[in-house]
Amino acid sequence: MSFNVDLNNCDREPIHIPGQIQPHGFLIAVDDEFIIRYHSENVSDFIQGLPTRLLGKHLDEVEYVLYPSEQTGYISQLITLGKNTKTFEQINPFQFEFNGRDYYLIIQPVNDLYLLEFELVTAEMSVDMQKMIGRSISEMLADKNLQNLLNNSAEQVKKVIGYDRVMIYRFAADGHGEVIAEAKNNHLEPWLGLHYPASDIPKQARELYKLNFTRLIADVNAIPSKIITLADGEPEPLDLTCSQLRAVSPIHIQYLKNMEVGSSFSISLLYKGELWGLIACHNYTPRYIDYKARESSKLIGQILSSALEFRQDEESQHLQDRLFASVDKLSKHMQRSNSIEDALSTQDVTVLDVTYAEGAVLLYENNLISFGKVPAADDLNGLINWIKTDITDTFFSTDHLSKQYPAALAFKDVASGIIVSTISKEMGEYIIWFKPEQLQHITWAGNPEKPAEVDSSGILTISPRKSFEAWSETVTARSAAWSNEEVKAVIRLKEELTYAINQKASAIRLLNEKLKQAYEELDTFSFTISHDLKNPLSVIKSYSQLLTRDSSIRPEAQRVIERIVDRTNKMNYMINEVLDYSRIGRSDINFVNVEVGPMVNEILKDLSLVYSNATIQLTIGETPDIQGDQVMISQVFANLLSNAVKYSQKSTPQVVNIEGKATDNGVLYQIKDNGLGIDIKQLPKIFELFNRTDDVKDIEGSGVGLAIVKRIVEKHRGKIWVDSEPGKGSTFFVEFSNPA
Numbered sequence: 001m002s003f004n005v006d007l008n009n010c011d012r013e014p015i016h017i018p019g020q021i022q023p024h025g026f027l028i029a030v031d032d033e034f035i036i037r038y039h040s041e042n043v044s045d046f047i048q049g050l051p052t053r054l055l056g057k058h059l060d061e062v063e064y065v066l067y068p069s070e071q072t073g074y075i076s077q078l079i080t081l082g083k084n085t086k087t088f089e090q091i092n093p094f095q096f097e098f099n100g101r102d103y104y105l106i107i108q109p110v111n112d113l114y115l116l117e118f119e120l121v122t123a124e125m126s127v128d129m130q131k132m133i134g135r136s137i138s139e140m141l142a143d144k145n146l147q148n149l150l151n152n153s154a155e156q157v158k159k160v161i162g163y164d165r166v167m168i169y170r171f172a173a174d175g176h177g178e179v180i181a182e183a184k185n186n187h188l189e190p191w192l193g194l195h196y197p198a199s200d201i202p203k204q205a206r207e208l209y210k211l212n213f214t215r216l217i218a219d220v221n222a223i224p225s226k227i228i229t230l231a232d233g234e235p236e237p238l239d240l241t242c243s244q245l246r247a248v249s250p251i252h253i254q255y256l257k258n259m260e261v262g263s264s265f266s267i268s269l270l271y272k273g274e275l276w277g278l279i280a281c282h283n284y285t286p287r288y289i290d291y292k293a294r295e296s297s298k299l300i301g302q303i304l305s306s307a308l309e310f311r312q313d314e315e316s317q318h319l320q321d322r323l324f325a326s327v328d329k330l331s332k333h334m335q336r337s338n339s340i341e342d343a344l345s346t347q348d349v350t351v352l353d354v355t356y357a358e359g360a361v362l363l364y365e366n367n368l369i370s371f372g373k374v375p376a377a378d379d380l381n382g383l384i385n386w387i388k389t390d391i392t393d394t395f396f397s398t399d400h401l402s403k404q405y406p407a408a409l410a411f412k413d414v415a416s417g418i419i420v421s422t423i424s425k426e427m428g429e430y431i432i433w434f435k436p437e438q439l440q441h442i443t444w445a446g447n448p449e450k451p452a453e454v455d456s457s458g459i460l461t462i463s464p465r466k467s468f469e470a471w472s473e474t475v476t477a478r479s480a481a482w483s484n485e486e487v488k489a490v491i492r493l494k495e496e497l498t499y500a501i502n503q504k505a506s507a508i509r510l511l512n513e514k515l516k517q518a519y520e521e522l523d524t525f526s527f528t529i530s531h532d533l534k535n536p537l538s539v540i541k542s543y544s545q546l547l548t549r550d551s552s553i554r555p556e557a558q559r560v561i562e563r564i565v566d567r568t569n570k571m572n573y574m575i576n577e578v579l580d581y582s583r584i585g586r587s588d589i590n591f592v593n594v595e596v597g598p599m600v601n602e603i604l605k606d607l608s609l610v611y612s613n614a615t616i617q618l619t620i621g622e623t624p625d626i627q628g629d630q631v632m633i634s635q636v637f638a639n640l641l642s643n644a645v646k647y648s649q650k651s652t653p654q655v656v657n658i659e660g661k662a663t664d665n666g667v668l669y670q671i672k673d674n675g676l677g678i679d680i681k682q683l684p685k686i687f688e689l690f691n692r693t694d695d696v697k698d699i700e701g702s703g704v705g706l707a708i709v710k711r712i713v714e715k716h717r718g719k720i721w722v723d724s725e726p727g728k729g730s731t732f733f734v735e736f737s738n739p740a
């Protein structure tokens with residue numbers, strides 16, 4: 001039979017209100033008026049001669065018995081002092097003698113009450129503790145090496161409290177713990193390196209360790225003493241959160257008994273207010289440590305905590321500096337370079353250096369660049385698809401990728417852990433870092449999977465684990481954890497990247513504006529120039545024509561003059577073309593429904609006048625209407641059709657065809673001829689201004705027509721392309737989309 005037990009049972013046990021205390025001391029709780037509201041039943045075990053009923057009595061009644069010859073009201077004065085100065089630290093412990101034994105009184109405020117805890121002073125502990133602690137601390141800190149610091153600390157605590165085993169126990173992020181240093185009596189087996197599941201020290205116990213820095217369980221077999229109170233019915237239990245004597249949870253007592261431990265003592269180790277670990281001490285027989293010795297151990301714990309904190313800060317600063325230095329370099333490269341992609345991938349530092357990962361990929365502007373060890377192409381594509389669909393946050397990290405994306409098991413040796421920083425989800429742009437599987441061999445003290453038992457009545461209960469044999473487990477498909485420093489560096493890189501992208505975008509926008517302006521100026525310029533050229537040209541032409549009528553001029557000279565007239569005609573034609581070209585740039589489209597059929601007929605009629613000798617096999621297919629500018633569209637067809645006819649003159653038979661068809665969102669026309677065709681190398685150039693192919697020198701033309709066509713089509717947000725084969729013919733395609 002197997003049970004899936006929620007170990008958080010322990011997490012819910014109200015361990016701060018056990019209703020009883022450990023019997024090595026006694027407890028009295030008084031209110032503001034010093035009236036006794038609660039006390040432990042064992043008061044009379046320590047103080048004989050007290051009134052039979054203490055509850056409801058004034059505290060003075062106890063003091064009469066404690067030191068009859070002296071004045072009473074001592075304790076109430078201490079309470080008032082603590083209350084006024086808002087601290088009891090200076091007052092604690094108050095020491096007094098009763099019946100030949102020394103006692104410590106420790107006072108703590110709790111809600112509206114004051115806890116008075118009395119415990120014995122141990123003679124053996126009263127050796128010069130101060131000196132001993134001083135020596136311990138300097139020995140502890142003598143070594144710079146971290147492991148030695150931990151070992152020394154364990155050793156020194158062992159000296160101060162004289163326990164059989166002292167361990168330094170560190171909590172991992174998931175709450176489980178590991179013994180990282182140990183000082184023990186020789187005959188004991190070592191527990192160094194053992195791991196304990198998180199359930200061994202439940203959450204609320206860990207919270208209490210943050211409030212009370214030491215915790216003594218003097219004797220696991222001691223029978224606790226009940227706390228009694230006057231109130232009827234269900235009285236409010238006394239809150240023992242800050243109590244020294246607080247009784248121990250039965251589950252924990254059983255746990256210690258299973259380990260054959262007689263008494264236990266722990267000192268909290270904190271890192272920035274959080275529980276970093278514990279100095280956990282075990283004695284195999286009951287052993288009481290008095291308040292001062294506990295306080296001394298606490299001091300050792302605090303010094304160790306701050307030494308650890310200092311080292312950890314220093315180390316984390318060092319790690320952080322290295323990663324931030326990489327981010328700074330990348331950010332400088334991004335500022336300097338035109339290409340963000342180059343800046344992040346080609347310099348001495350790359351995105352890989354932003355973390356301690358072993359591989360990274362940059363997905364930017366439809367490119368993928370890899371660094372270091374990354375999954376194979378197919379695996380990577382699968383992972384990227386998963387990221388695109390499943391990861392919604394701009395930052396994502398895991399050290400156990402296959403838990404969320406099981407396919408990652410196949411490449412766990414490269415990517416058991418990943419960090420994803422999203423540059424743009426819409427564009428599918430990311431930086432991903434990879435850490436390989438880090439095989440951890442964890443030695444559990446007992447099997448953490450089997451902590452539950454069913455009692456005789458069949459009820460499932462949590463019982464402390466009985467088996468403390470080392471139980472090994474290999475944790476697979478996990479990478480080393482991503483540190484805070486790495487996460488911070490990734491976030492900083494993202495900020496720098498966003499800044500650089502925004503800057504580049506505005507630079508491009510600015511450049512675009514300038515380009516547009518320059519373009520407009522150029523159009524105006526060519527328009528003006530062409531316009532101004534027309535005048536002198538027509539004067540040249542008129543005078544030349546006059547000269548041709550002069551019979552005194554020699555016939556050879558006459559022929560030269562005829563040539564001048566011919567060339568001025570050609571120049572005039574070209575100027576008109578340039579004017580047409582620049583006019584398109586300057587004018588707005590006047591969208592109308594253009595009926596292409598009649599328009600094509602008109603054009604062909606004009607063409608037949610020019611090429612009257614030719615016998616052309618002309619076919620006109622469907623001619624769907626186009627939404628566009630009437631004049632401009634007619635220029636498009638006039639140019640394309642005249643080219644088709646012009647460049648197929650030499651073919652027999654000469655075949656030209658035009659046809660259109662409606663598409664999903666517009667119209668597509670094709671103008672086909674069986675003429676010269678165009679060499680593939682020349683194809684991209686034919687749409688440029690004044691560009692003509694080498695083989696058409698003997699055919700009239702200016703090289704402006706297609707430039708005009710392209711400009712018009714693009715102005716209509718359409719497309720033009722050509723399919724052509726030298727010697728076979730050309731097909732020009734124009735596609736107009738319907739205006740939105």
Ligand code: ADP
Nearest residue numbers: 643644647677686692693701702703704705706
């Ligand atoms: P042109 O005034 O020279 O015809 P275009 O701009 O209309 O100027 O065309 C540019 C060049 O493209 C032409 O000179 C010619 O080399 C090539 N061309 C255009 N249309 C055709 C065609 N239908 N067949 C072959 N070549 C063509």
